[in-house]
Amino acid sequence: MSFTLPTYEPPDFSAAPLCDAPPVTLIPAPYKGVAPDDFHATTIYPEYYHCGNNEWKLLQNPRMDCVAVRRKSGSFEAVEFRNLKKGDLVAVGRTEHGEQGIYVHVTGFPQFAPDREAFAFRTGLTRETSFSIDYDFLYDLLRFERDSGFILWVLGPAVVFDSDARNAFSNLIANGYVHGLLAGNALATHDLEGALMGTALGLEIYTKQPAPQGHYNHLETLNRVRAAGSIRKAVESGMIRNGIMRELVALNVPFVLSGSIRDDGPMPEVMADAYKAQDAMRELASRATTVITMATQLHTIATGNMTPSYHVEENGQNEEEGRVRPVYFFSVDMSEFAVSKLADRGSLTAKAILTNVQDFAVTLDRALSGECAPHP
Structure with a gap:
């Protein structure tokens, strides 16, 4: 397909x-x-x-x-x-x-106009909803967008709390499926903690076993990266050898880290001014043709509010305005409330996938890397 x-x-x-x-x-x-x-x-x-x-x-x-x-x-x-x-x-x-x-x-x-009978079963989004067709659509969409669009990801820290998910998303970046990323201080901090110490919030990212004095690990990571001057300098010095932030820096993929009142540190690239962060997020959102948010309610809502349902391409059928195309928006979360907030935006192209984000990242990477045969 x-x-x-x-x-x-x-x-x-x-x-x-x-x-x-x-x-x-x-x-x-x-x-x-x-x-x-x-x-x-x-x-x-x-x-x-x-x-x-x-x-x-x-x-x-x-x-x-x-x-x-x-x-x-x-x-x-x-x-x-x-x-x-x-x-x-x-x-x-x-x-x-x-x-x-x-x-x-x-x-x-x-x-995108609705086409269903007035009465039908299982039209709402619940834990019993099937998503096979949504995955297949997403695989095809991302293959198209890798070369023809701008794929913007919005990540919560849960993506890096698991070794396989962290590796999978790093692969997605390396394979060209990430053109921009929005996140907070926690995503970057715990990804870098994984690179330096193999933990996230003090838990080993594969076994989930607590490391000795592991509660220091994210603070130690913050301190080391701040001493290096920036995430980019920490990567370029060889201090950071793997992970999501390493791949973003190595491939010059733009990212925006927005500050929060609860942040530790924060990392040097984190924007403490909420309105400057909003402007920077909007700059990437305005370029996006597909947006995928994962396990972050606040960033999902914020990005949804600044993402239109359409994008005007520079060189399209209309020489003055360019071709108008839809912007696709996916929300991935285990919480029904979180993904329902996406539908409240009213976007015609919005879809929600109710699942564990670690499993989602691994499944997506396997399919796009050719490890899984496409659905007939």
Whole structure:
């Protein structure tokens, strides 16, 4: 089974009611960080703004819960309230069907429209849900995305608490299936602890047996890496010889480590300023064509909020705007609550897989490395 991108169907602006839509109203921001009254809040879906003379502009780099600002070039950009400048031209209007020159296009990918009977069994996500077809789809998608897209991973520390999972994810990086990574201080710290001491939070990462005075190990790791100056310098010096952070640095894969109020240390690359970390996370999320989050509720929710349902490619069928394609979003967790939060985003392409993330990482690596025969 080979993967092909779904076809995007843009709106018909020559048909009613869009052909009769007025131009969007733009009002200057009255103060820094303050939007005008009746501002339009952006969504995760393709949004178009009428500029007059039946010219509609697509918001190309969207994010939910922002405002739409028209730039001097004529393009529209999603801007957080905190980044608004006084005088920025902000789109206003609370309707989304063209009545005020704003159109939110929720049917651009008809392939994702629901197609099921009104009554059916086992349509919800539970521990009894089967995921075989989701795995097969994911294998095909990732093979396609490795060369044609941008695969962004969002990891919790559970991925490195197991030796096989840590090795498996390191293989995924080495084999080109990781183009960017978002995580916190704990993922990096315990991965590096595994490289230096073979433990994670003091437990041996294969046997799970506690090491003597193992509660010092992550602190010792933090101290050594801080003394080296950075994770990158620790890798380049030969101090770190294996693991996820080593592979990321060796292959120059971009990563963002976001700080937390509970962090130890933290590692030198961890961003303590939450808004700077958010900006850095958004930069990678805006490039993503597939996002996979694993065992991290807070980072999953945060990334979900900054990831649109579509991505505009630079060189597509439309020379001005590029080809519009869906962004795929997967959440992997043992908790039904955690994966249900993904569905609450409303993304048409969102999928959840309810499983142990260590098993998931190993299964994925084996399939993509050719150790498992594809499902017939």
